[in-house]
Amino acid sequence: MLVLARVVETEQGDIDRALDINRQILDIDERNEQSLDALERLYLGKGRFADLLEVYQRKLSLTSDGDERVRIQSRIGQLYEDEVRDDKQAIVAYQAILDAVGDEASALSALDRIYARNQMWPELADVISRQITLVSPDEERARYLELKYRLGEVREQHLGKTEDAVEAYRDVLDLDPQHQKGPRRARASSRQRRPRRAAVGGRQYPGAGLRAARGVVGAGRRA
Structure with missing residues (x-):
C-alpha cells in the first residue's frame, strides 16, 4: 500500500486519495513512519493544520528520543505561532521543550519573540535572562550586549x-x-x-x- 500511496501522490497527483491510503495504512500499523511522514507532508501542503497537529501528537506518542521530541515540539510551536495564530498553544509547545531538556536556545528565542509580541514583560525578562546564560560574552559579544x-x-x-x-x-x-x-x-x-x-x-x-x-x-x- 505504501507503493500505491506514493504512485497516487507523485504520478497521479491525487492528494486526497493519497491521504486516504496513508490513513488506511496507519489503521493497520499505527507506527508506520513512512505514512506518518507522508501525512505530515500532505497536510502541510494542503494547509490542513488541525490534522497536521494530530500527526505531530501521534509522532510524539511514538518516540522517546529526546532530540526527536524537541524537533517535533518545535514544529508544533511553529505551526501554532505561524499558521494557527495561537500564541498560547505555541507557548505550551515551546515550554514543553524547556521542561524536558532545560534551556534550549531555539525554544527560548521563540518564547522571547512571543512574549515581546504579547507584552508579557515578566516572562520576557525571565527568558532574556536565561538566554544570556547560554551566550559567551567573549565569543558572541554582539549577541550578549x-x-x-x-x-x-x-x-x-x-x-x-x-x-x-x-x-x-x-x-x-x-x-x-x-x-x-x-x-x-x-x-x-x-x-x-x-x-x-x-x-x-x-x-x-x-x-x-x-x-x-x-x-x-x-x-x-x-x-
Missing part, C-alpha cells in the same frame, strides 16, 4: 525595576564603554514615559531611577 541591553530596557520601561536596569546597563558598559545604543535608548525612554518614583537614599524621588540609569551610561561613555 544585545540581550543585556534588552534586559535593562524591559526592567526599566516595563517592570519599574530601575536598580536592576542600571545593573544590566552597567554590564553592557563594562564590556563596551563606547556602546552607543544604551545612551540613546535611555534618553528616548525618558521622553516617552512619565517619570517613575524611585527610591534613593531611602526616600522617593520622581524619575530618580532614570537619572541613575543615564548616569551610569554617561559614566561609561566618559570612561
